[in-house]
Amino acid sequence: MARIGVFICHCGENISATIDVEKVAKLAGKLSGVAYSVDYKYMCSDPGQTLIVDAIKEHKLTGIVVGACSPRMHEGTFRKAAEKAGINPYFCEMANIREHCSWVHPKSDETTRKALDIVRTMVEKVKNNTALFPIKVPITKTALVIGGGIAGIQAALDIANSGHQVIMVEKTPSIGGHMSQLSETFPTLDCSQCILTPRMVEVAQHPNITLHTFATVESVTGFIGNFEVDIRLKAKSVDFEKCTGCGSCWQKCPSKKIPDEFNAGMSFRTAIYTPFPQAVPNKPVIDRANCTWFTKGGKCGVCAKICPTGAIDYNTEDTILSVKVGSIVTATGFDIKHSDFFPEYGYGKHPDIIDGLQFERLASASGPTGGEIRRPSDGKEPETVVFLACAGSRDKAKGIEYCSKICCMYTAKHAMLYKHKNHHGKAHVFYMDIRSAGKSYDEFVRRAIEEDDVNYIRGRVSKIYEKNGKLMVVGVDTLLGAKPVTIEADMVVLATAVVANEDAESVAQKLHISYDKHKFFAEAHPKLKPVETNTAGITLAGACQSAKDIPETVAQASAAAAKTIILFSGSELTREPVVATVNRSAAPVFTTCTGCFLCQEVCPYQAIEREEIRDRAGNLLMNAAKVNAGLCQGCGTCVAMCRNKSIDLQGFSNQQMLSEVMGLLNEPF
């Protein structure tokens, strides 16, 4: 006979402010099968949990329902309490009367009634719960880090330094990411590559890190502790074992007019190339889409002829490398909008209107102008540069309502760098607000204004057009009473919006992680779980989750590494026993399963196997379905498919779900 305990939480005032919790506890106590019902201010607290443990023992409860927050918050907490009290933790269910009731409805009888309905539904379910025991699976203690920017690098180093193996996959020919394109970083004006490249080398040389560049993740199957990942190693056309990185090939390559991605399109590179001098690995690959050998049927071949070690091999093909990993860190980074995103600024036709990354390349000593700020159109030094903050961001009309976070800081940095290099130049910044909240950030912006004479104008720019070789920047000064301002500029730098990579959606789908409407990957909880995703075993680091600067990225990457190391710290992984099972009974029935294997067809994890059922003599009686509990993830698609209900899902069985529906709708009073 069921003896259910009901525990209604006030959650301070979060629940009690709109729900009459005492009444709910009282009425729940009258439900059939409920032996004890009480309300308390903070169920998840120590005294709250003690209350539950004591009640279970004292009233010999066989199951409990905690009416409180979402099970996604505290199901674990209360299941542990139940276990402590000596009952199987799966006899504990939570009734979500906070997120689904008290927080979304006003104080009223209706809200209280709804809370009682929710509690009653879960009471009926618990009456049909069965004892379940955790499933133990082995953990592959290797981590996969997708993305070789500063986020991926930090995460990889932390995990590797803790003694575990790391596989890093980077889609471009070198690690480093956008940070390697920057000239100096705020707020210290440290040379970006100087602080980054030692880390890049550390990654390449670390005994625990296997680096695959020019590679992408092709597919991911499996689950936490047991992922199987196919990595596509794109054909480099260069044998890295033989290549010494001497550079003869790209020095002689005749295809020299390919827009250089590293220099943000402001210079050209060759078809066989290393992206930048400090590339890791510092060995070239061939861009087959632009290589004469590949596009014109075997013509050219200069690099192969000139290579002193014979490392060039045009006949290599993509290969797929299958690896087993236990956890995945997603550090795939971001992209930015470019000047062609702005019809009001000329649809991208003015070469002297550039974006932030392009300015970084101009300012960079290894960039196309050797670190001198020059106009892309004619190479002349600009005398007046106008910087536009918030270009595209915080603009609902452009579909980007969010703030890109880093632009206020890098705009101040750009203006300062320009002034440091062009002492007599004039720098103007059109801004909406100044968001410089980090450590030493506001002082940095003040420096630009007070020491480097950067003119900050609060207002937006409605149009930029070209006149007599100048860019006419038409804006407004709102602090001077909305006075229209037109500045004749030689160059305009747009602090364009940070956006997700073009392939972000496809990466998320491969990993089965959620993403928002802007294709930024979704964290499990915006406050308390900023690095985990809803998919166990997959963490996020860096700007792929949302725009952020380098210190935050590094912190988040270390956090993701910590989560990974926590996972690897156990000897095996304990999995929730929410798995499917196919009924079995004694002879002559054996099972009601008819062996149609429809369940096997729909299982996304290939968790259903065929079992041969034989008699004592060894004659085959039937083939029945059998679930591999280690692989089953508990989705229950097989259960809904089964035509005669031979397969059921533990924790969400047919009887449990039916009792919820019946309990909800058949009110006792």
Place this chain on the structure above:
Amino acid sequence: MRIGYYPGCSLQGSGKEYSESLFAVAEKCGIVLEEINDWNCCGASAAHSLNHDLSVALPARTLALAEKQGLEQILVPCAACFGRLATAQQELVSSEPMRAKMSDYLEMPVKGTARILTVFEFLQEHIFPVADQYIVNKLNHKTACYYGCLLSRPKDLTRLEFPEDPMEMDAVMEMAGATPIDWAFKTECCGAGLSVSRTDIVAKLSAKIVEDAVSRGAESIVVACPMCQMNLDLRRKEINKQMDKGSDIPVMFITQALGLSMGLSADKLGLNRHFVSTGKVVSCVGRKEV
């Protein structure tokens, strides 16, 4: 396909040459424009400044009449009229209560389903496909195509391919053998309805437009809005006072320019109605008159 025609007050009055040249070109290309019977004023700026229902009812009546006449497409050349009719249509189509209210006021059913064409859509869909065979003279000069505000905003209503740098008129002018220039004031305001109450503002704004076109070598300005034409043409004396050096650059309607390339006479195209002489441009054009 029957094409309805809504001239609005402007094309009957101060913008008469727009109507004349439009009909001349249409006739040349074998297209018949059917004027909507008993149409009324669209309400222009006055109606929507004073009373929302009135600003919908006035165009709605015209739309109801067009439906009664069985017209599925209506050409509305005047930019303001287009804006008012298209906006009223959007309100009618998206709100059943509004449709009911309007049908009630007008004592006529109105659905708002007729397709309202901008002059660019009309040119692209009906003139472009056939015009080639009628172009006999190249216009032989540099022209600045001026679109103004109401033909480019709101962008969902006006449906230009590149709202900040439209090319619809430019394409027509290129077909007509002119050289449309790239310039910066294609969609800047001429001063619009302030022509009478604040002529000084019109002078300043229109002067910027003329100045930019002229400084980039334009020999004519081509427009598709009767208000713009008036401001740039009629107010030239005031405009010239705002410029360092005044200009006598002529301002033609797109249909007038197109008509010239089709060999139609300056008279037929209403070119004699302008305040700033179009003589220089007409003389650039080949001599064939048909």
Place this chain on the structure above:
Amino acid sequence: MAEPFEPKIVAFVCNWCTYAGADLAGTSRTKYETNVRIIRFPCTGRIDFMLLIKAFQNGADGIIVSGCHPNDCHYTSGNFHARRRWIVFKSMLDFMGFPTERITFSWVSAAEGKKWAELVNETTDSVRALGPFTEYKNLDFTTFNQMDHEAIAR
């Protein structure tokens, strides 16, 4: 004085997306109508549609079925199966003359707290307009109950 009709809406949702989206509506304090009660499933693929019939039979006036957007299923393909099942089920219900306007099939992701609130409000409004679901009450079980079931079984 009879109270105005307030529909009972039962929502069958998946844990990873819609349940989490409803949680997000809660943490964001987005207010919506009180008529809905959520039944949590691990995946929409788990939902046996006979449960929907059970719900209507026992007093539900409207039903919402909601899960992850296609391509985003936490279990890869559960929602595809749910969708296909729905298409077949709906045709069958339509054929039987069942008012399928009472069932709303939707996709709400874990990031779409606002969409959940809107979905609840819209469904509540439309079911309220449809009135209480009373059709099942027309089923006459008296004859059935009077039959000799044992004889039939033999």
